[in-house]
Amino acid sequence: MKWTRLAGVAAFVLLFCAACQPKQKKETTPAVVIGFSQLGQESSWRQRNTDSVLEAAADARYRALYRNGDASREQQIKQVRSFIISRVDAIVLAPIVETGWSTVLAEAKKAGIPVILNDRNIAASERRYITSGVYTDAVGEGKKAAAFIKKKFADHTGPVRMVQIYGNKDSSVSAGRSQGFTQALAGDGRFQTVAVRYGDFMISKGEEVIRQLAKEIDLKNIDVIFSHNDDMTLGILKYLKTTAIRPGKDIVIVSIDATQKGINALRRGEINADIECNPETGAKVMNLINLILNKRQFEPAYYLEDKVFSEFDSNLSSVQRKY
Numbered sequence: 001m002k003w004t005r006l007a008g009v010a011a012f013v014l015l016f017c018a019a020c021q022p023k024q025k026k027e028t029t030p031a032v033v034i035g036f037s038q039l040g041q042e043s044s045w046r047q048r049n050t051d052s053v054l055e056a057a058a059d060a061r062y063r064a065l066y067r068n069g070d071a072s073r074e075q076q077i078k079q080v081r082s083f084i085i086s087r088v089d090a091i092v093l094a095p096i097v098e099t100g101w102s103t104v105l106a107e108a109k110k111a112g113i114p115v116i117l118n119d120r121n122i123a124a125s126e127r128r129y130i131t132s133g134v135y136t137d138a139v140g141e142g143k144k145a146a147a148f149i150k151k152k153f154a155d156h157t158g159p160v161r162m163v164q165i166y167g168n169k170d171s172s173v174s175a176g177r178s179q180g181f182t183q184a185l186a187g188d189g190r191f192q193t194v195a196v197r198y199g200d201f202m203i204s205k206g207e208e209v210i211r212q213l214a215k216e217i218d219l220k221n222i223d224v225i226f227s228h229n230d231d232m233t234l235g236i237l238k239y240l241k242t243t244a245i246r247p248g249k250d251i252v253i254v255s256i257d258a259t260q261k262g263i264n265a266l267r268r269g270e271i272n273a274d275i276e277c278n279p280e281t282g283a284k285v286m287n288l289i290n291l292i293l294n295k296r297q298f299e300p301a302y303y304l305e306d307k308v309f310s311e312f313d314s315n316l317s318s319v320q321r322k323y
Contacts, residue, residue: 032062032090034289035083039096039120040071042201043231045257048323049119049279053092056282060290071168071200073097077104084111090289094118097170098126105129114292118281121172131292134284134302138173141275142180144308145226145254148273149185151312152252153223160191162224165209165232167201173277174198177228177256194222199232206235219245224252230262230274237270248272248311258309260321266309267317273310279323280304 034057038050050066057064065088069076073096081104083091091113095101101122108115109129117133153160164181166174178196185191195213199205206227213219219240227233233255240247247253248270255262258276265271284302291298309319 032060032289032293033065033086033088034062034090034092035065035067035080035086035088036092036118037067037069037076037079037083037094038118039069039076039094041068042071043229043257044259044261044323045229045231045277045279046201049094049281052280052282053118053285054282056286059283060286062286062289069094069096071096073100077101080104080108080115084108084113087111088113089293091115092118092285092289095120095122095172096168098123098172098175099170102126102129114289116285116288116292118285119173119279121176132288132298132300132302134281134288134304136173136277136279136281137303137306138176138277139180139183140303141256141277141306142177142182143184144180144275144306145177145256145273146181146184148254148275148308148310149191149224149226149252150188152272153190156190158190160223161221162191162193162226163195163197163213163222164193165206165225165227165236166196166198167228167232169198174228181226199227199235201229201231203231203235203238206232207239208235210236210239214239214243219243219251222251224254226254228256229277230255230257230259230265233271234261234265237265258307258321259323263309263316263319263321266311269311273308275308276306278304278306 036053041047054064067079084107091108105115106129114131117130119136121135197209199209227236237247253271254273255271256275256277258274262274266274
């Protein structure tokens with residue numbers, strides 16, 4: 001019995017001492033940190049694009065440092081530089097304009113931090129500093145808009161007078177959409193662009209530029225308004241509804257984005273076609289970052305596919321958008 005009691009005491013002491021030992025910390029892999037500079041929040045499309053990137057980062061278990069560039073290249077440059085100082089693993093940049101990035105992007109490259117462009121591109125002369133990008137197909141969107149115009153005016157013999165409302169001046173998407181639109185209509189002398197204005201992709205600016213244009217030319221003589229995004233289109237509609245001009249009937253309205261509000265206007269017959277600009281870049285961006293960080297093969301550019309919604313569709317009532 002004596003030895004049994006001693007053995008029991010010894011076992012208790014051993015268990016007690018074991019419990020007192022500091023617990024070993026489990027080794028964990030440090031989280032991947034990405035810096036994301038979004039150009040701004042000028043539209044519902046942009047908000048959905050931001051959410052897409054942040055949601056995909058969370059799904060990939062990446063830590064995202066998100067910054068709103070407030071439509072300022074200078075602000076975005078400061079943000080990229082702060083990401084470099086913070087030694088993030090990758091930088092995602094949605095550039096407000098095409099040029100002026102060389103210095104800060106060279107700094108990122110020197111620091112060994114990959115830079116992935118989101119949605120928009122930069123000038124060819126500055127692309128040597130970026131690693132890759134996930135882009136919306138601005139040129140393709142312009143071509144799709146032109147294809148609808150050709151179909152709409154297939155039996156029209158006279159001139160087709162058009163107005164283009166661009167977004168941000170010097171942005172890759174404004175240049176691309178105009179390029180695709182112009183190229184697709186080239187060779188057909190009926191189509192004439194009589195005015196170009198910039199509306200910064202904003203509802204208020206869309207209304208402002210069409211109101212000002214109405215003071216310079218008679219909108220009753222305009223056959224087509226090609227607006228480069230739905231927010232500007234909504235501003236244009238707001239003004240036209242104060243006039244005798246019936247949007248979608250007296251003037252053909254072609255827009256880009258295919259937001260829910262744009263689709264609703266299409267259903268009402270106020271616009272005639274809405275070309276999708278797909279905001280869901282997030283999953284492709286995170287997959288690309290994974291390939292880059294794991295030193296796997298990747299392409300220099302990835303593009304999203306876009307749909308076309310128009311008055312020729314029979315199932316618009318079933319179209320539901322996330323933005």
